[in-house]
Amino acid sequence: MNSSLSHQSSKVIAIDGPSASGKGTIAERVAAILHRDYLDSGALYRLTALYAQQSQIDWSNEAEIASLASALPVQFSEGKILLHQQDVTQAIRDEKIGMGASQIAAFPSVRVALLQRQRDFLTERGLVADGRDMASVVFPDAELKIFLTASAQVRAKRRALQLGLPTHGASFEKILNDIEKRDAADQSRAVAPLKPVADAYTLDTSALNIQESVQKILNWYRIIKK
Ligand code: DC
Numbered sequence: 624m625n626s627s628l629s630h631q632s633s634k635v636i637a638i639d640g641p642s643a644s645g646k647g648t649i650a651e652r653v654a655a656i657l658h659r660d661y662l663d664s665g666a667l668y669r670l671t672a673l674y675a676q677q678s679q680i681d682w683s684n685e686a687e688i689a690s691l692a693s694a695l696p697v698q699f700s701e702g703k704i705l706l707h708q709q710d711v712t713q714a715i716r717d718e719k720i721g722m723g724a725s726q727i728a729a730f731p732s733v734r735v736a737l738l739q740r741q742r743d744f745l746t747e748r749g750l751v752a753d754g755r756d757m758a759s760v761v762f763p764d765a766e767l768k769i770f771l772t773a774s775a776q777v778r779a780k781r782r783a784l785q786l787g788l789p790t791h792g793a794s795f796e797k798i799l800n801d802i803e804k805r806d807a808a809d810q811s812r813a814v815a816p817l818k819p820v821a822d823a824y825t826l827d828t829s830a831l832n833i834q835e836s837v838q839k840i841l842n843w844y845r846i847i848k849k
Contacts, residue, residue: 632764632765632766633745633762633764633765633766634659634745634747634749634750634766635745635749635750635751635752635757635762635764635765635766635767636650636653636654636657636659636750636751636752636765636766636767636768636769636840636844637752637753637757637758637761637762637765637767637768637769638650638653638751638752638753638754638757638769638771638840639753639754639755639756639757639758639759639768639769639770639771639817639819639823640753640755640769640770640771640772640817641772641778641802641805641806641809641810641817642721642778642802642805642806642809643778643779643781643782643802644771644772644773644778644828645771645773645781645828645833645836646753646771647663647665647753648833649753649771649828649833649836649837649840650663650751650752650753651663651751652833652837653751653837653840653841653844654750654751656837656841657749657751657841657844658748658749659748659749659750659751660744660745660746660748660749660750660751661750661751661752661753662741662744662750662751662752662753662754662757663753663754664737664741664752664753664754664755664757664761665724665753665754665755666704666715667692667695667697667737667740667741668724668725668727668728668733668737669715669716669720669721669723669724670695670697670704670706670711670715671688671691671692671695671724671727671733671737672715672720672723672724672726672727673706673711673714673715673720673723674691674695674696674706675687675688675691675723675727676720676723677706678691682723682726682727683726685730685732685733686732688727688730688733689730689732689733689735689736690736692727692733692736692737693736695740718801721805722801722804722805725805725808725809726808728755728809728812729808729812729813729814730814731813731814734756734760734814734815738760738761741754741761742761742762745762750762752765755809755815755816755817756815756817758770758820758822758823759815759818759820760815763820766847767824767840767843767844767847768820768822768823768824769823769824769825769826769840769843770819770820770823770824770825770826771826771828771836772825772826772827772828773827773828773829774829775799775802775803775806776799777828777829778802779795779798779799779802780795782798782802783795783798786798824843826839826840
């Protein structure tokens with residue numbers, strides 16, 4: 624972001640929230656409706672974790688990981704994510720990679736290494752960006768800030784259904800446990816922890832479907848544009 628614009632509102636809708644809150648699907652739909660670009664910032668942390676794994680660099684090695692993050696050989700092309708020309712669209716969604724992403728995301732130098740790359744997604748088309756610190760750090764001048772959440776139980780249920788797994792029993796408990804662990808890690812880290820900023824609209828989607836959630840955000844957008 625150009626510092627001379629720092630006191631103006633940017634053409635960005637920032638959507639932050641915990642894992643499995645549905646923010647990706649919702650943010651992508653809002654972007655399509657408003658003809659804006661979409662940034663899935665979590666994908667950059669996931670790509671960094673995957674790239675480290677492929678390069679046999681331990682997720683605890685901050686300096687090496689930050690150096691990988693600053694030179695990620697990534698391309699976003701026609702809905703696919705390529706790392707070194709290899710299609711990793713599915714591979715980065717693995718829960719283990721999600722945990723690794725959460726671990727490396729706690730390193731300040733990794734966050735700095737990915738900062739400008741995220742801001743570069745903003746063009747005159749405007750952007751809908753989702754993540755954990757879109758409103759607090761990456762786009763603090765966003766014109767609309769949403770904190771999207773849902774109870775851990777509801778999120779675990781949605782994740783189980785997405786994976787075609789039962790919504791009770793041992794596999795469900797494992798999903799719920801993973802979600803709670805990742806929430807705790809993302810909320811308690813020292814840098815850019817997940818938390819709503821003072822000027823965010825909070826949207827609890829526990830009792831809402833995707834369509835209703837998208838509609839709420841579009842309504843807020845129309846109100847602030849009046
Ligand atoms: O949104 P996601 O589940 O794809 O994100 C994976 C991890 O990356 C998440 O647990 C924390 C980290 N992350 C972050 O620290 N900041 C962001 N803006 C996006 C993701």
